[in-house]
Amino acid sequence: MSSASEDNFFPGLEGVVSNETAIADMQGTEGQGGLAYRGYAIEDLAEKVSYEEAAFLLLHGDLPTQSQLDEFNGRLRASRSIPDSLVSLFRAVPSNVHPMDTLRTGVSVLAHYDQDVNADPKDHDANVRKAERLIAQMATAVAAAARIARGQDPIAPRADLSHAANFLYMLNGSEPSPAETDAFDLSLTLYAEHELNASTFAARVTASTLSDIHSAIVSAVGTLKGALHGGANERSWEVLERVGAPDHAEQWIKDALARKERIMGFGHRVYKTGDPRAVILKRHCQLVAKEIGDDRWERTAEPIERAVTEQKGLPPNVDWPSARLYHYLKIEVPIYTPIFAMARVAGWAAHVIEQLDSNRLMRPRARYVGAPQRSVKPITERG
Numbered sequence: 001m002s003s004a005s006e007d008n009f010f011p012g013l014e015g016v017v018s019n020e021t022a023i024a025d026m027q028g029t030e031g032q033g034g035l036a037y038r039g040y041a042i043e044d045l046a047e048k049v050s051y052e053e054a055a056f057l058l059l060h061g062d063l064p065t066q067s068q069l070d071e072f073n074g075r076l077r078a079s080r081s082i083p084d085s086l087v088s089l090f091r092a093v094p095s096n097v098h099p100m101d102t103l104r105t106g107v108s109v110l111a112h113y114d115q116d117v118n119a120d121p122k123d124h125d126a127n128v129r130k131a132e133r134l135i136a137q138m139a140t141a142v143a144a145a146a147r148i149a150r151g152q153d154p155i156a157p158r159a160d161l162s163h164a165a166n167f168l169y170m171l172n173g174s175e176p177s178p179a180e181t182d183a184f185d186l187s188l189t190l191y192a193e194h195e196l197n198a199s200t201f202a203a204r205v206t207a208s209t210l211s212d213i214h215s216a217i218v219s220a221v222g223t224l225k226g227a228l229h230g231g232a233n234e235r236s237w238e239v240l241e242r243v244g245a246p247d248h249a250e251q252w253i254k255d256a257l258a259r260k261e262r263i264m265g266f267g268h269r270v271y272k273t274g275d276p277r278a279v280i281l282k283r284h285c286q287l288v289a290k291e292i293g294d295d296r297w298e299r300t301a302e303p304i305e306r307a308v309t310e311q312k313g314l315p316p317n318v319d320w321p322s323a324r325l326y327h328y329l330k331i332e333v334p335i336y337t338p339i340f341a342m343a344r345v346a347g348w349a350a351h352v353i354e355q356l357d358s359n360r361l362m363r364p365r366a367r368y369v370g371a372p373q374r375s376v377k378p379i380t381e382r383g
């Protein structure tokens with residue numbers, strides 16, 4: 001029996017290495033910290049590949065050739081529709097339900113209609129097919145649920161648009177500009193994968209019991225929802241809204257830090273000197289703000305970023321700029337985290353497949369701190 005002593009007690013599993021992975025590396029060059037997907041630095045990927053290429057890389061192990069990409073795009077585009085019964089369910093759920101809850105239900109329903117529904121959970125090829133379909137369908141599900149929540153009818157996906165452009169089209173009913181598409185596509189690539197974060201860990205734990213890939217993604221969606229994880233991008237926008245304008249930012253952050261408030265969009269369990277995704281996305285936020293001719297939120301964010309970094313030693317994480325970018329793209333706040341999920345599904349799926357290809361049940365121990373052993377009294381003697 002493995003021991004659960006003080007020596008191997010790591011609250012929050014901080015610093016614990018529980019898996020080997022070939023999917024993401026957070027060591028960076030010379031151990032300085034950074035992010036690479038299957039050996040390609042995120043800075044390089046951000047400049048040169050689309051979300052579809054990044055998703056292919058994560059699922060299939062390397063960047064696609066042109067013909068592989070054409071075939072991958074064909075498969076994704078052919079899988080974009082979601083069952084009518086799921087649309088009916090979205091219409092039926094109470095209007096006050098958070099879109100992350102709707103999405104969690106949506107993924108579960110999609111499992112029932114998948115062509116490989118009864119495949120062996122360890123069937124690698126079936127899992128890749130399911131993953132590709134989920135990447136395509138989750139985007140449609142997020143857009144459809146968002147429109148229904150606004151009282152609008154869902155818009156059918158278009159097979160002539162990229163993943164990013166099609167999502168914005170399904171959400172808004174009009175084709176996005178090339179600049180909007182590029183910025184949104186980049187955010188999806190940056191959100192696509194991040195090693196053993198809480199939601200990916202949850203997905204791998206579920207898979208490690210030899211459960212199926214949809215169940216693992218449902219676990220991941222539920223885990224991503226929390227404010228300390230994916231939910232932080234919605235909360236980051238709330239910070240900016242509470243501040244309201246550049247002139248108020250310095251005083252607001254001074255007061256918030258004095259109150260020991262946790263500033264959403266800052267800090268990270270692994271990156272202690274900065275999140276490379278935040279650096280990349282900040283540049284693009286500035287470009288989009290310039291293009292729309294309104295840099296109010298860039299000027300509001302700047303003093304907050306400076307104060308939290310200088311006074312608390314906490315640089316921004318990716319959720320800080322992504323909240324502003326999605327605001328510029330006129331996306332409603334409650335679907336910021338579902339968008340994170342529809343991007344991250346590529347990474348989640350890659351991890352689930354890696355786990356199932358070389359599985360060991362995840363079963364850690366807990367250190368017991370409860371009552372000492374005692375005997376059960378008959379109910380009449382319990383006082």
Ligand SMILES: CC(C)(COP(=O)(O)OP(=O)(O)OC[C@H]1O[C@@H](n2cnc3c(N)ncnc32)[C@H](O)[C@@H]1OP(=O)(O)O)[C@@H](O)C(=O)NCCC(=O)NCCS
Nearest residue numbers: 227228229232261262263264265266267268269314317319
């Ligand atoms: C991401 C996060 C959970 C990682 O935290 P962690 O490694 O577990 O660090 P802890 O929660 O133990 O915090 C360590 C210290 O930093 C402080 N801290 C951490 N993040 C902070 C933040 N965003 N704002 C203010 N203080 C923060 C804590 O209050 C704590 O201070 P103390 O030692 O004086 O009590 C944390 O930084 C956080 O809550 N950030 C905001 C949520 C967020 O943006 N999440 C998205 C992550 S990609």
